[in-house]
Amino acid sequence: MKTGCVLQFHLISFALCSNYMSNLVFSGTLKEQSDRFGTVGGEMTESPVVYRSITVYQLLIGFLLALNITAGVAIGQAYLPLPFDIWFTLLPFLVVPVLMVIAAYAIGYTAKKKSIEYNAPDWDYKPVQFTVEDVKQLIKDHHRDYLRLESRSNYWLFHIPIIIIVTIYALPFYVSLENPWLLPAAQLMLPVLFALNHVVTSAGAFLATSNDASDDFTLPLIREALWLVREQYRATGVSQARVVMNRAELGGLRVFKDPRVILRVKSFEKRGYIESWSADLKAINRLFFRLHETEANSQVIWWWHSWDRNFRKYTSPDDEGYYVRRPIPSEAKELGVRDVLAVTENAIAIFLLEIIRLEGESEAARSILSELGAG
Numbered sequence: 482m483k484t485g486c487v488l489q490f491h492l493i494s495f496a497l498c499s500n501y502m503s504n505l506v507f508s509g510t511l512k513e514q515s516d517r518f519g520t521v522g523g524e525m526t527e528s529p530v531v532y533r534s535i536t537v538y539q540l541l542i543g544f545l546l547a548l549n550i551t552a553g554v555a556i557g558q559a560y561l562p563l564p565f566d567i568w569f570t571l572l573p574f575l576v577v578p579v580l581m582v583i584a585a586y587a588i589g590y591t592a593k594k595k596s597i598e599y600n601a602p603d604w605d606y607k608p609v610q611f612t613v614e615d616v617k618q619l620i621k622d623h624h625r626d627y628l629r630l631e632s633r634s635n636y637w638l639f640h641i642p643i644i645i646i647v648t649i650y651a652l653p654f655y656v657s658l659e660n661p662w663l664l665p666a667a668q669l670m671l672p673v674l675f676a677l678n679h680v681v682t683s684a685g686a687f688l689a690t691s692n693d694a695s696d697d698f699t700l701p702l703i704r705e706a707l708w709l710v711r712e713q714y715r716a717t718g719v720s721q722a723r724v725v726m727n728r729a730e731l732g733g734l735r736v737f738k739d740p741r742v743i744l745r746v747k748s749f750e751k752r753g754y755i756e757s758w759s760a761d762l763k764a765i766n767r768l769f770f771r772l773h774e775t776e777a778n779s780q781v782i783w784w785w786h787s788w789d790r791n792f793r794k795y796t797s798p799d800d801e802g803y804y805v806r807r808p809i810p811s812e813a814k815e816l817g818v819r820d821v822l823a824v825t826e827n828a829i830a831i832f833l834l835e836i837i838r839l840e841g842e843s844e845a846a847r848s849i850l851s852e853l854g855a856g
Contacts, residue, residue, distance in 0.1 A: 527732060528731075528732035528733060528734060529599060529600045529601065529602045529731060529732060529734070530597055530598070530599055530630065530694060530732075530734060531597065531598040531599075532596065532597055532629065533595060533596055533597060533598065535592045535595065535596050538588055538591065538592035538595075539592075541588050542585075542588055542589075542592075542679075542683050545581065545584055545585060545588065545679055545683075546676055546679050546680065548581075549581055549672070549675040549676050549678070549679045550672045550675060550676050551672075552577055552581070552672075552675055553671040553672030553673070553674065553675035553676070554668075554671070554672050556573045556574065556577065556671060557667065557668035557669075557671040557672070558668060560573060560574070560653065561653060561656060561657065561664055561667055561668055561671075562653075562656065562657040562661060562664060571650065571653060574649050574650050574652070574653055575646070575649075575650050577675075578645070578646045578649050578650075578675065578678055579646065581675065581678065581679055581682075582642050582646070582678060582679075582682045585678075585679045585682040585683040585686065586682050586683070586685075586686040587686075588683055588686075589682070589683040589684065589685070589686025589687040589690065590686045590687075590690045592687055593629065593686070593687045593690035593691075593692055594690060594692050596629045596692065597629050597630065597692060597693070597694055598693070599630075599692070599693040599694040601693075601694075601697065602731055604697070604729035604731065604736055605729050605731075606727035606728065606729045606738065606739075607727065607728060607729070608725050608726070608727055608728075609725065609726060609727075609728045610723040610724070610725050610743065611723060611724045611725070611726065612723060612724075613707060613710060613711065613724065615724075616703060616706075616707060616724050617707075619737075620700065620703060623700055623735075623737075627698050627734075628688075629692075629694075630692070630694040630695065630697075630698035631694075631695055631698045631699040631700065632688075632689060632690065632691035632692075632695040632699045633688045633689065633699070634685075634688065634689040635685065635688065635689070638681060638684065638685030638688065638689070639685055639689075641681045641685075642678050642681055642682045642685075645674050645677060645678040645681070646678065648674060649671065649674050649675070649678075652667055652670065652671070652674075653667075697736045698734075698736055700737060701726070701737060701738050701739065701740050702740065703724070703726075703740050704762065705740070705759040705760070705761065705762050705764075706724050706740035706741060706742055706759060707724065708759070708762060708763060709742045709757060709759045709765065709821065710722045710723070710724050710742045712763075712821050712822065713742055713744055713757060713821065713822075713825045714744075715822065716744075716822055716825040716826050716829060717826055717829070717849065717852045717853050718746050718747050718826070718829045718833070718849040718852070718853065719744050719745070719746065719747065719825075719829070720745050720746065720747035720748075720750060721744065721745040721750065722742060722743075722744050722745075723742070723743050724740060724741070724742060724743075725740070725741050725742070725743045725756070726738065726739060726740045726741075727739045741756055741757060741758045741759075742756070742757045742758075742759075743755070743756050743757075744756075744757070744825070746829055746832060746833065746849070747845070747849060748845035748846070748849075749832075749833070749836065749845070749846070751773075752772060752773055752836065753770065753771045753772040753773050753832060754770065754771060755768065755769075755770040755825070755828050755829070755832070756768070756769045756770065756771075757769075757825070760787075761818070763819065763821075764787075764818040764819055764821070765787070765818055765820075765821045765824055765825075766786075766787050766818065767784065767785060767786045767787060768784070768785040768824055768825070768828055769782065769783070769784055769785075770782070770783050770828050770831075770832055771783075772832060772835055772836065772839075777839075778839050778840075779796060779797045780796075780797065781794065781795070781796050781835055782794075782795050782796075783795070783805070783828065783831060783832075784802075785816075785824060785828065787817075787818045790815040790816055790817065791804050791815070792804065792805050792807065792827065792828070792831060793805070794831075805831060807827045808827060808830040808831060808834060808850075808853075808855040809823070809826060809827050809830055809853055809854055809855045810854065811823065826853050827855075829849070829853065830850060830853050830855035833846040833849055833850055833855075834846075834850070834855070
């Protein structure tokens, strides 16, 4: 009865793990197959991506999964509790999991490399605006639809195997020397840990490995832009904040690059905009803002760079530009990359003061400037 229960448990574990890996490897398969051909301008267009079969690698993953479970069962029954020659006996608890991890990583790595053929097209990028919720959904959809094309690493997928191997190695000590009554549970845990180690390693290798298409299809660092848009939306005078990315489409496929944030100033949404980039989380790398051209006045633009940390103004036909003072008083000598709100609000104040200078007094502009404390 005991042997039957153990066998049933291992078979269930095998089925669950196999189903997980199958879903992981072939997630988005319908999307990938439908993207073999796409439409551009109403005409069928061949996709630049050709998907190869990875059935062989899936079978190898399944075979190694079964081998891991078998090894876990065999080692647990043969070496628990630990005999007197403890150090020699512990070798299987370390060597076998490490060898299995190497094999799992090699399969996941090779499967990703061999999963597609890619002929890089000349992508035609155009800017597209997104709300925060749109970007969150885009990230989920992109990860699902382009599993084979993008490279996506995860901190835990690389550290969990280390934790599991340490657990496998420490388990015999704990059971044999501290709590012998846990021996049956330990013998059940070993095959589960071996299987989990294999699944996580092969999945992590597949997700993190890049192939010929990964440079184009891996999402840029959107997390920084998401933080920046939330932070800048708090600035006084901002009426609208959006994430902007350059998007290109071909053959039913989409690629993105250059995430940034675009802001509109309350009551002056059509007069211009403020655009910001972030290279690090919770920091602003550069900021650009523009006052559109009118019949009476040419356009005016300003730049703020992290390496300069001062606002520089450019008006046509002047290409050199000149520095302008910060209109909001501050004890800081200069604004740094972490002073996101201060940089943004000074940009808004400069923008509004320029409108007043060119077009005369504005109650709406003065109201915002008063809230900003700008003079």
